[in-house]
Amino acid sequence: MDSQLEGFLNLLGEAERAGGRVLHDLTELAQSLELREMLKKVGHDEGYYAGELAAHVRRLGGNPSTKTGDFVEKVRAVGNFRGKLELLNRGQRWVIRKIEENVATAGDAPLKAFLVVMAQGHRVNIGALEEALKEGLV
Numbered sequence: 851m852d853s854q855l856e857g858f859l860n861l862l863g864e865a866e867r868a869g870g871r872v873l874h875d876l877t878e879l880a881q882s883l884e885l886r887e888m889l890k891k892v893g894h895d896e897g898y899y900a901g902e903l904a905a906h907v908r909r910l911g912g913n914p915s916t917k918t919g920d921f922v923e924k925v926r927a928v929g930n931f932r933g934k935l936e937l938l939n940r941g942q943r944w945v946i947r948k949i950e951e952n953v954a955t956a957g958d959a960p961l962k963a964f965l966v967v968m969a970q971g972h973r974v975n976i977g978a979l980e981e982a983l984k985e986g987l988v
Contacts, residue, residue: 851912858952859907859961860915865945866900868919869893872938875922879931882987892975899968906961932988939979942972 873893880886904914921941928934949969956962982988 851907851910852957855910855956856907856912858948859903859912860917861919862945862948863900863903863907864915864917864919865921865941866896866903867917868921869938869941869945870896870900871918871922872925872934872941875926876931876934876938879934882982885982885987888978888982892979895971895975899971902964902968906958906964910958910961932983935979935983935988939976942976942979945969946972 870893873889873896877886877889877893880889907914925934925937925941928937946969949965953962953965953969956965
């Protein structure tokens with residue numbers, strides 16, 4: 851497996867694990883039942899993406915990282931719940947941007963398809979969270 855691709859996929863996996871931990875924290879803080887359910891769903895997505903990224907790394911002959919990105923501590927450092935949610939969406943946008951920057955060079959068709967779907971899933975989750983923020987569910 852190409853070391854640059856392996857590094858990229860592992861970076862995404864570490865970010866997804868961090869996102870999952872952040873979402874676990876935020877779900878416990880959510881006051882609205884609707885927001886709590888939405889955050890659980892987004893957290894489930896993060897776990898799924900992390901697992902699939904690791905599976906692609908293994909399938910392509912690499913070694914998946916088991917690390918968790920530093921995003922968890924960045925979100926925990928934010929003083930208010932709304933700010934944490936806004937930072938979460940910025941993190942989701944970062945993942946989309948990284949996928950868009952790298953998907954063309956992925957080379958492997960199943961991996962490319964997965965990355966496209968992963969980016970779309972992040973767009974859906976960003977939209978759901980933005981809607982919750984507008985509706986005052988925070």
